[in-house]
Amino acid sequence: IGQKVFYYESVDSTQKIANDLSTENAPEGTLVIADEQTSGRGRMERKWHSPKGEGIWMSLLVRPEIPPQQAPQLTLLTAVAAVRAIEEAAGLTPVIKWPNDIMVNSKKIAGILTEMQAEADRIHSVIIGIGINVNQDRTDFPKELLGTATSLAIETGNGLPRSRIIQEFCAQFEKLYLLYLEKGFYPIKLLWESYARGIGSFMRARTYNGVIEGVALGITEDGVLKIESSDGTIHKIYSADIEFPLS
Numbered sequence: 373i374g375q376k377v378f379y380y381e382s383v384d385s386t387q388k389i390a391n392d393l394s395t396e397n398a399p400e401g402t403l404v405i406a407d408e409q410t411s412g413r414g415r416m417e418r419k420w421h422s423p424k425g426e427g428i429w430m431s432l433l434v435r436p437e438i439p440p441q442q443a444p445q446l447t448l449l450t451a452v453a454a455v456r457a458i459e460e461a462a463g464l465t466p467v468i469k470w471p472n473d474i475m476v477n478s479k480k481i482a483g484i485l486t487e488m489q490a491e492a493d494r495i496h497s498v499i500i501g502i503g504i505n506v507n508q509d510r511t512d513f514p515k516e517l518l519g520t521a522t523s524l525a526i527e528t529g530n531g532l533p534r535s536r537i538i539q540e541f542c543a544q545f546e547k548l549y550l551l552y553l554e555k556g557f558y559p560i561k562l563l564w565e566s567y568a569r570g571i572g573s574f575m576r577a578r579t580y581n582g583v584i585e586g587v588a589l590g591i592t593e594d595g596v597l598k599i600e601s602s603d604g605t606i607h608k609i610y611s612a613d614i615e616f617p618l619s
């Protein structure tokens with residue numbers, strides 16, 4: 373991981389660059405890092421605020437030989453790697469809010485966006501985008517993010533070199549990814565569950581098709597969230613924003 377690194381001062385989105393590199397057959401483990409993104413992309417077609425020098429904005433290209441429906445597993449694996457990197461490098465204890473929000477003190481410190489290039493039932497590549505807020509102080513966040521976002525600097529009280537966290541993330545990701553390729557998703561699922569919050573809680577999931585409420589039962593073998601609503605129906609949630617009491 374990170375054998376080949378493309379570094380940019382400013383790009384529209386590292387996801388877009390990694391996608392283009394994937395089309396040009398860049399090798400597995402290629403990493404694209406930028407100081408600033410002018411059109412950073414978040415989940416569910418949102419923007420991702422990526423100001424210059426304030427955070428880690430990067431995309432990682434992998435080419436696992438797995439069926440496309442298992443790609444969400446990689447999002448969960450990445451969330452575990454990000455939690456561990458933040459623990460090791462910053463001494464914080466983040467938790468995961470399904471599927472991939474990394475939270476400290478009930479605020480979001482990092483997010484993950486997984487995009488896939490696949491044809492029929494074969495994955496060409498998976499581009500994993502990771503955004504970690506590092507050096508922002510409270511005045512750096514736009515008003516609408518103030519109540520919901522935080523950074524490593526805010527939570528630890530001091531600035532941290534981004535390179536240290538990138539290195540730690542790559543080391544953690546590589547360890548987990550090799551374990552995953554060798555042993556499958558099960559050991560990753562156990563780790564993910566140990567960091568995740570909200571399983572067993574009542575939650576509200578806002579999906580593209582409407583709102584589903586019920587008790588979160590856990591994740592499936594493919595990494596998809598299962599919610600049981602009050603009439604006993606079990607819903608599989610592939611993409612949503614979820615709400616539940618975090619603290």
Ligand code: BTN
Nearest residue numbers: 385412413414415430483501503
């Ligand atoms: C989320 O909505 O939580 C996911 C945010 C993912 C942001 C990262 S920053 C690097 C990469 N490039 C992008 O445009 N987005 C991802």
